[in-house]
Amino acid sequence: MALGGLKDFNEITITDEAVALGAGLTNARLAAALAELPELRGLAQAAGRSANPAIRQVATLGGNLCATEFPAADLPPALLALEASVWLHRDGSGAAEELPLEDFLARRDQLLPGALVVAVSIPRTAQRSAHARLPQAGDALPVQIDLYEGAPSLGPLGAKGAGEIPILNVAAAVACAVANATGIRVQEIPLTPPRVLDPLCGEGEALDLGHMAQDWWGNVLAET
Numbered sequence: 706m707a708l709g710g711l712k713d714f715n716e717i718t719i720t721d722e723a724v725a726l727g728a729g730l731t732n733a734r735l736a737a738a739l740a741e742l743p744e745l746r747g748l749a750q751a752a753g754r755s756a757n758p759a760i761r762q763v764a765t766l767g768g769n770l771c772a773t774e775f776p777a778a779d780l781p782p783a784l785l786a787l788e789a790s791v792w793l794h795r796d797g798s799g800a801a802e803e804l805p806l807e808d809f810l811a812r813r814d815q816l817l818p819g820a821l822v823v824a825v826s827i828p829r830t831a832q833r834s835a836h837a838r839l840p841q842a843g844d845a846l847p848v849q850i851d852l853y854e855g856a857p858s859l860g861p862l863g864a865k866g867a868g869e870i871p872i873l874n875v876a877a878a879v880a881c882a883v884a885n886a887t888g889i890r891v892q893e894i895p896l897t898p899p900r901v902l903d904p905l906c907g908e909g910e911a912l913d914l915g916h917m918a919q920d921w922w923g924n925v926l927a928e929t
């Protein structure tokens with residue numbers, strides 16, 4: 706059966722009270738059609754940043770809500786924040802029934818066999834929304850590791866860490882962001898309010914890290 710031929714399955718209906726999205730709409734179409742509605746911008750961004758351009762051309766709203774084996778779907782969180790509801794046609798029943806998205810997601814394993822999501826409805830509000838996509842394992846770049854013997858070390862007997870490296874970078878990156886924003890280098894983590902405020906107010910003692918080279922390169926390569 707070609708679901709795309711169903712009436713309203715690929716339609717967007719916007720009224721003053723609600724936005725109805727047909728379950729057959731692709732992520733690409735949602736991203737383009739909703740970007741100008743401030744309250745739905747978060748959903749447009751979630752759709753527009755999901756997967757990759759080729760997938761976005763074919764992946765559908767209904768598929769994103771019903772693909773139970775894909776737990777990292779981008780649309781459900783954005784739709785939950787918008788208090789969306791799902792219109793569901795169940796076995797042989799004439800009319801579609803409206804369910805809060807939260808209920809649908811909690812029970813979709815039981816609800817879905819033999820049922821069809823036909824649309825998603827979102828109440829209109831004066832609020833604005835935005836979406837931030839956190840990097841996932843699949844977004845990680847390949848890393849090549851080169852080991853340099855003899856580089857300076859803080860550890861006893863010249864020991865170096867390897868496993869900590871991806872963990873340490875997070876706090877360092879946040880500290881660098883604070884330094885960029887304030888012009889002050891805070892050198893101790895966690896970045897508690899006093900540790901940030903003191904140097905901003907010209908208080909507190911600067912850390913003495915005399916054993917480390919100022920130039921980062923000096924800390925990773927042995928002197929020749």
Ligand SMILES: Cc1cc2nc3c(=O)[nH]c(=O)nc-3n(C[C@H](O)[C@H](O)[C@H](O)COP(=O)(O)OP(=O)(O)OC[C@H]3O[C@@H](n4cnc5c(N)ncnc54)[C@H](O)[C@@H]3O)c2cc1C
Nearest residue numbers: 728755756764765767768769771772778779780820821822
């Ligand atoms: C390589 C790759 C990367 C991806 N990355 C992301 C990502 O970053 N973010 C993200 O959000 N998603 C991602 N996805 C998931 C993608 O966006 C789709 O949600 C998913 O692949 C489902 O595809 P589809 O919409 O074609 O649904 P289908 O494959 O057609 O259907 C999936 C399941 O849902 C059922 N179904 C579909 N529509 C309905 C309906 N209307 N009513 C009832 N049941 C229905 C089908 O029967 C099937 O069981 C990715 C997918 C791939 C292949």
